[in-house]
Amino acid sequence: xxxxxxxxxxxxxxxxxxxxxxxxxxxxxxxxxxxxxxxxxxxxxxxxxxxxxxxxxxxxxxxxxxxxxxxxxxxxxxxxxxxxxxxxxxxxxxxxxxxxxxxxxxxxxxxxxxxxxxxxxxxxxxxxxxxxxxxxxxxxxxxxxxxxxxxxxxxxxxxxxxxxxxxxxxxxxxxxxxxxxxxxxxxxxxxxxxxxxxxxxxxxxxxxxxxxxxxxxxxxxxxxxxxxxxxxxxxxxxxxxxxxxxxxxxxxxxxxxxxxxxxxxxxxxxxxxxxxxxxxxxxxxxxxxxxxxxxxxxxxxxxxxxxxxxxxxxxx
Amino acid sequence: xxxxxxxxxxxxxxxxxxxxxxxxxxxxxxxxxxxxxxxxxxxxxxxxxxxxxxxxxxxxxxxxxxxxxxxxxxxxxxxxxxxxxxxxxxxxxxxxxxxxxxxxxxxxxxxxxxxxxxxxxxxxxxxxxxxxxxxxxxxxxxxxxxxxxxxxxxxxxxxxxxxxxxxxxxxxxxxxxxxxxxxxxxxxxxxxxxxxxxxxxxxxxxxxxxxxxxxxxxxxxxxxxxxxxxxxxxxxxxxxxxxxxxxxxxx
Numbered sequence: 001x002x003x004x005x006x007x008x009x010x011x012x013x014x015x016x017x018x019x020x021x022x023x024x025x026x027x028x029x030x031x032x033x034x035x036x037x038x039x040x041x042x043x044x045x046x047x048x049x050x051x052x053x054x055x056x057x058x059x060x061x062x063x064x065x066x067x068x069x070x071x072x073x074x075x076x077x078x079x080x081x082x083x084x085x086x087x088x089x090x091x092x093x094x095x096x097x098x099x100x101x102x103x104x105x106x107x108x109x110x111x112x113x114x115x116x117x118x119x120x121x122x123x124x125x126x127x128x129x130x131x132x133x134x135x136x137x138x139x140x141x142x143x144x145x146x147x148x149x150x151x152x153x154x155x156x157x158x159x160x161x162x163x164x165x166x167x168x169x170x171x172x173x174x175x176x177x178x179x180x181x182x183x184x185x186x187x188x189x190x191x192x193x194x195x196x197x198x199x200x201x202x203x204x205x206x207x208x209x210x211x212x213x214x215x216x217x218x219x220x221x222x223x224x225x226x227x228x229x230x231x232x233x234x235x236x237x238x239x240x241x242x243x244x245x246x247x248x249x250x251x252x253x254x255x256x257x258x259x260x261x262x263x264x265x266x267x268x269x270x271x272x273x274x275x276x277x278x279x280x281x282x283x284x285x286x287x288x289x290x291x292x293x294x295x296x297x298x299x300x301x302x303x304x305x306x307x308x309x310x311x312x313x314x315x316x
Numbered sequence: 317x318x319x320x321x322x323x324x325x326x327x328x329x330x331x332x333x334x335x336x337x338x339x340x341x342x343x344x345x346x347x348x349x350x351x352x353x354x355x356x357x358x359x360x361x362x363x364x365x366x367x368x369x370x371x372x373x374x375x376x377x378x379x380x381x382x383x384x385x386x387x388x389x390x391x392x393x394x395x396x397x398x399x400x401x402x403x404x405x406x407x408x409x410x411x412x413x414x415x416x417x418x419x420x421x422x423x424x425x426x427x428x429x430x431x432x433x434x435x436x437x438x439x440x441x442x443x444x445x446x447x448x449x450x451x452x453x454x455x456x457x458x459x460x461x462x463x464x465x466x467x468x469x470x471x472x473x474x475x476x477x478x479x480x481x482x483x484x485x486x487x488x489x490x491x492x493x494x495x496x497x498x499x500x501x502x503x504x505x506x507x508x509x510x511x512x513x514x515x516x517x518x519x520x521x522x523x524x525x526x527x528x529x530x531x532x533x534x535x536x537x538x539x540x541x542x543x544x545x546x547x548x549x550x551x552x553x554x555x556x557x558x559x560x561x562x563x564x565x566x567x
């Protein structure tokens with residue numbers, strides 16, 4: 001039953017990918033079109049898998065279905081980096097922003113932020129994940145405020161550069177970095193996937209998990225860092241896309257009705273791929289690029305979030 | 317044998333457990349009794365490494381509990397705490413399957429399935445095994461959790477108020493089952509229990525706690541005495557011998 005559902009999702013994802021690849025094909029420019037479209041599909045798959053996987057694991061660690069890793073404040077740090085670069089270097093930044101070094105610097109700073117949080121709270125003997133998230137949230141707000149402040153005082157033309165970075169976009173992904181990102185994300189996902197049975201047990205609660213021999217605190221700490229890297233890579237590649245994970249992780253849980261992470265991780269990734277491919281098709285073919293995809297995703301995700309809040313509050 | 321040496325635990329500045337030393341013998345039921353807030357559950361949590369003590373050491377068969385691999389411990393000692401809320405949609409059988417995790421690491425073998433079926437049969441939940449936990453009554457759910465602990469097949473079983481939510485019939489069945497586990501399989505069982513008469517009739521030894529310390533400990537008959545009980549509960553309790561059982565009347 002579960003396998004069949006995963007099969008259906010795979011089928012839909014493949015169909016959409018095929019549609020995206022061949023729609024409005026111009027046979028004279030076929031080679032060029034195929035290559036650029038394949039690159040875009042790869043970028044979407046990378047983003048989808050990292051967001052889907054990291055959100056499912058994050059929700060299991062926090063026992064909370066309405067959280068996403070963005071609560072750690074990584075998105076705000078990302079925006080802060082973009083803003084401060086434009087603020088300091090002005091319109092010359094467009095060149096900088098396209099460079100590989102900038103990509104690595106962004107990842108390094110985001111991971112550094114997560115690692116700093118981790119050192120500050122976990123290393124000192126505290127084992128409270130929620131305290132860490134709260135501090136992340138507060139710092140995230142701090143960085144957003146700083147960013148908005150700087151955005152107010154810079155040149156409006158330069159602000160457009162930042163605005164471009166505020167929403168995830170697959171239209172101009174730096175293709176040089178795709179291969180490297182693929183490797184990083186694949187390694188991290190394989191690593192996470194090896195813990196899938198532990199996640200199953202962890203989802204029935206800490207005490208039961210410890211009783212059953214799960215090194216609970218160790219896994220929480222380790223996964224926190226792995227998730228941070230995963231989110232950092234995907235954000236640096238395409239930009240922040242907050243609600244996608246919330247949407248797809250919950251849809252995966254609703255659709256499969258299971259605690260088994262083997263299937264949950266796969267379904268969340270596939271649903272994310274479907275959402276991104278579908279969204280991108282709509283953006284390109286219906287709105288003719290007038291709206292960034294994350295606006296659509298955030299809109300749908302936001303509506304679903306409100307639905308979840310209402311539904312969960314009725315339960316209590 | 318479980319040996320606790322000078323265990324202490326603070327929550328903030330409040331001392332919940334103070335220099336508690338206790339030995340629990342193998343192959344017996346030991347009941348921990350005492351008023352609310354005496355520290356019984358905290359003690360059991362520390363013995364089973366769910367909670368780290370601030371001071372003192374727990375030895376399980378001569379080895380320090382907090383220095384052992386969690387996975388190995390899970391095959392020797394199992395604990396079930398009082399409140400067991402699972403938010404997910406799980407069937408009884410799926411829940412009980414978790415008990416085999418220390419052995420199977422998630423991939424159940426034929427032998428595991430066998431143990432799971434046995435555990436479910438022990439608590440009489442065969443007909444409900446495919447029902448979801450949230451469709452069960454409180455007592456049925458409690459029995460499902462106990463089946464999970466049984467499936468874990470450990471020498472030591474720690475149960476924090478296992479009779480919670482159980483009606484009289486199932487409470488008696490549960491205690492008889494625990495007795496059977498001790499007699500047939502030589503398990504060692506530690507209970508936190510509030511019903512003094514269940515403790516009196518079914519346990520071999522009793523440890524009485526109050527305000528974070530142990531105030532009485534010994535074979536059941538030595539503890540179920542009016543004067544000892546008075547010092548534990550501040551309550552006048554008559555003890556009668558009824559068909560070889562010591563029954564307390566405190567109503």
